[in-house]
Amino acid sequence: MKRCLVFLEQREGVVKQASIDTWNRVQELATLRPDITVSALLAGPADLRQLEGRMAGTGVLYLASDARFSRYNPEHYQRLITDIMKREACSDLFFADTVLSRDLAPRLSVRLKASLLSGCSIIEDIASEASCTRALYSGSVIASFAPRRPLSIYTTSSRPTHPIIPSETHISLVLLEPPGFIEATLLPVVCGMVMRESGSDVTEAGIIVAGGRGMGSAEDFEQLEELARLLGGVVGASRPVVDEGWRPHAEQIGQTGKTVAPALYVACAISGAPQHLAGIGSSRKVVAINSDPHAPIFDVADYGIVGDVHLVLPKLIEGLQEFLKKR
């Protein structure tokens, strides 16, 4: 029997979509292997109604609702997760690939003496060799990894491939007592957080409309904002756009920006340099608009429009507005 634990990350009580995607992906894999059970752990107070209809499958949700877990504290989170891993004899621990998990997962791998498979774009299987894949060298190499130790920790942007059927969901809730170790710790704790105005959260978005240097100016991004609004998505950017100061760094996608995994990625006037592609490899569908028919972005696009963004975007927006009016 293989027991998996998925860590559900929350901020201000809102559970990250990337964590829910991770749970749903692990559930999908578990349907292929009856010897796998899946549990989830949510640390901090959160309204569980937000999870209804979004989490698939069968399992146990452990809720550590103590308000002191509402903010990330590496020591507290490590001890909480370690306790549950031991109590439930879990062999595999899953995180969404986020800023928090990039800090927490390596710490846990040392504490638990576990294999760490970080930044997995796809999890193929959790009970075989070559269990996950990851893009290396800005996406020029796709490497397969397999854990070597009895305990494994994955950070992943892997998403489920099938829609959720809420009627097939059976998740029982276990409320955890406030742990004693919080009082006992002498380590520093986070007393407050200052949130900066930093643009949209591209890592959480299901639809991203991204613009590159070919957009021409900061003002030209208004069209992308409108397209993103109509599609229910957010705006992203390539690095030169951020370097020019047209968009905030939080929106930068790629090797030195964010790694995204939307259902739809619309790349407008982006050439498709390897450093940009490194961040969009997990997108389900890529649409590219570029005036250069030989732009490398077309090599990874599912749909391509060869043309000037300043002519194509207004037509796209107009068509979408008409379509939405008729619905």
Ligand SMILES: Cc1cc2nc3c(=O)[nH]c(=O)nc-3n(C[C@H](O)[C@H](O)[C@H](O)COP(=O)(O)OP(=O)(O)OC[C@H]3O[C@@H](n4cnc5c(N)ncnc54)[C@H](O)[C@@H]3O)c2cc1C
């Ligand atoms: C270490 C390192 C890390 C990096 N990290 C990142 C990163 O995280 N993210 C990132 O994006 N880049 C990154 N880069 C930069 C990367 O190499 C590219 O320079 C960058 O991605 C190019 O951005 P772009 O496609 O917007 O611009 P360009 O390469 O200038 O491409 C502009 C595109 O727009 C098209 N175009 C121009 N005008 C129009 C128009 N009117 N209509 C339609 N199409 C038009 C052109 O045909 C062209 O394809 C990194 C580079 C290095 C060395």
